[in-house]
Amino acid sequence: MPFPTHRPRRLRSSEPIRRLVRETTLSPANFILPLFAVEGEGIRKEISSMPGNYQLSIDELVKECVECASLGIGGVILFGIPNQKDEEASQAYAEDGIVQRAVRAIKQNAPNLLVITDVCNCEYTSHGHCGKVVAGDVDNDITLTWLAASAVSHARAGADIVAPSDMMDGRVAAIRHALDAAGLTKIPILSYAAKYASAFYGPFREAAESAPQFGDRRSYQMDPPNALEAMREIALDIEEGADMIMVKPALAYLDIIRMARDRFDVPLAAYQVSGEFSMIMAAARNGWIDLDRVMIETLTAIRRAGAGTILTYFAKPAARLLS
Ligand code: PBG
Numbered sequence: 001m002p003f004p005t006h007r008p009r010r011l012r013s014s015e016p017i018r019r020l021v022r023e024t025t026l027s028p029a030n031f032i033l034p035l036f037a038v039e040g041e042g043i044r045k046e047i048s049s050m051p052g053n054y055q056l057s058i059d060e061l062v063k064e065c066v067e068c069a070s071l072g073i074g075g076v077i078l079f080g081i082p083n084q085k086d087e088e089a090s091q092a093y094a095e096d097g098i099v100q101r102a103v104r105a106i107k108q109n110a111p112n113l114l115v116i117t118d119v120c121n122c123e124y125t126s127h128g129h130c131g132k133v134v135a136g137d138v139d140n141d142i143t144l145t146w147l148a149a150s151a152v153s154h155a156r157a158g159a160d161i162v163a164p165s166d167m168m169d170g171r172v173a174a175i176r177h178a179l180d181a182a183g184l185t186k187i188p189i190l191s192y193a194a195k196y197a198s199a200f201y202g203p204f205r206e207a208a209e210s211a212p213q214f215g216d217r218r219s220y221q222m223d224p225p226n227a228l229e230a231m232r233e234i235a236l237d238i239e240e241g242a243d244m245i246m247v248k249p250a251l252a253y254l255d256i257i258r259m260a261r262d263r264f265d266v267p268l269a270a271y272q273v274s275g276e277f278s279m280i281m282a283a284a285r286n287g288w289i290d291l292d293r294v295m296i297e298t299l300t301a302i303r304r305a306g307a308g309t310i311l312t313y314f315a316k317p318a319a320r321l322l323s
Contacts, residue, residue, distance in 0.1 A: 024300055026296065026299055026303060026322060028318070029072060029074045030074060030303065031074050031299075031312055032114075032309060033311075033316065034053075034076070034079060035078055036056060036080075037061050037080050037081065037098050037099060038081045038098070039083045039098060041058075042060065043056065043057035049202070049203035049274070050313060052313075052317070055207065062105050065115075066113075067316070069110045069112060071315075071323070072323070074114060075113060075116055075160070076115060076116065077116040077117070078115065078117050079099075079208050080097060080123055080124075081098065081209055082098050082124055085125060085126045087126055087127070088132070089124035089131075091124045092123075095153055099154060100153050100156075100157040101157075103117065103157040107157075115160050116161040116162070117163065118163050119164040120166045121143065121150075121166065122166075123209065127213045127214065129215075131147075136215070138219065140168050140169055140170070144171055147166060147171050147174060148175050149178070151164070151175040151189075152179060155182070155184045156182070161188045161190050162179075163190040164191055164192060167221050172189055172241055176189060176241035189241060189242050191237040191242035191245050192248055193238075193242060193245040193247070194222060194233050194246070194253075194256055195221055195222060196221055196223070196249065196253065197216065197221035197222060198221075198249050198252070198273065198275070200249045200274065201273055201274060202274065202278075203274035204274035227256055230247070230256050230259070231260070234263075238264060238266055244268070244269060245260065245268055245269070247269075247271075247307070248271035248311075249275070250302045251272065251298055258306050260306065261306025267308050267309065268306060269308065270305070270311070271310075271311040272311065272312040280294050280298065295314045295317065296321060299312065299318055
């Protein structure tokens with residue numbers, strides 16, 4: 001007879017008991033903070049749709065990284081916004097590009113902070129697409145050469161992990177091959193393996209000045225209704241040499257995170273993207289939800305779904321709440 005013998009409320013009756021039986025935990029070490037590097041000095045320009053997040057010149061970015069290290073945050077992921085954009089995304093793989101210089105500066109000033117670099121072209125092309133545009137579409141195989149060159153230049157600058165987010169076919173193999181050929185065999189690849197063509201990236205494109213000038217990203221990013229396709233994408237990336245995989249966005253794709261966790265045994269990350277952050281901030285600013293509780297609840301949900309690592313714009317406030 002379940003009731004009255006069984007009373008599940010017994011294990012909810014006090015905070016010490018609830019803490020004892022809690023199944024999911026959060027730690028600052030699980031978080032990766034995305035940061036946006038711009039040219040110049042003394043620049044800290046708030047992104048209007050992402051309160052508390054900034055375009056940062058390298059000197060300011062370094063300060064942010066020192067703070068992340070002191071908060072025990074797992075690491076940062078860097079996005080670069082170059083002064084010059086062109087058809088060939090040449091600043092993406094320039095030895096003295098904005099991200100390459102930012103990595104060197106961070107490694108000098110916060111040597112123990114994990115630095116991941118986002119490997120993509122959309123911030124560097126004049127048209128805002130993630131690769132070489134040929135006849136109105138992104139050419140897969142030419143783009144691979146840019147990605148491989150970018151990853152090598154990031155790793156040479158001192159990046160600890162490279163994270164391709166472009167969704168070209170074969171990019172993990174191309175990057176692994178290029179890193180190995182350059183003697184960078186120890187650099188892991190965190191692949192944005194299941195990245196959807198999502199409307200939740202809107203605020204990021206303002207932050208990174210990377211909105212496509214024509215068309216959209218649906219010929220390379222995944223169609224949101226598909227789940228099995230995500231499993232094929234992940235399997236291919238692992239075969240090609242991905243050390244870690246990512247699902248992106250997070251909250252609208254918790255089922256994909258869970259499926260990936262159940263099927264694959266490599267470390268799994270999820271990206272709580274800009275639109276997820278902005279929605280929560282907007283509602284909180286209206287007084288409609290409790291910011292701190294919703295922040296922790298969403299991060300916990302992403303962990304519960306199976307992600308070990310969470311890329312999140314809440315990394316600093318969440319780390320403070322957890323300390
Ligand atoms: C680059 C990239 C994007 C994001 C991460 N890497 C934008 C895009 O694909 O359009 C989005 C991150 C966010 O919304 O927070 N390709």
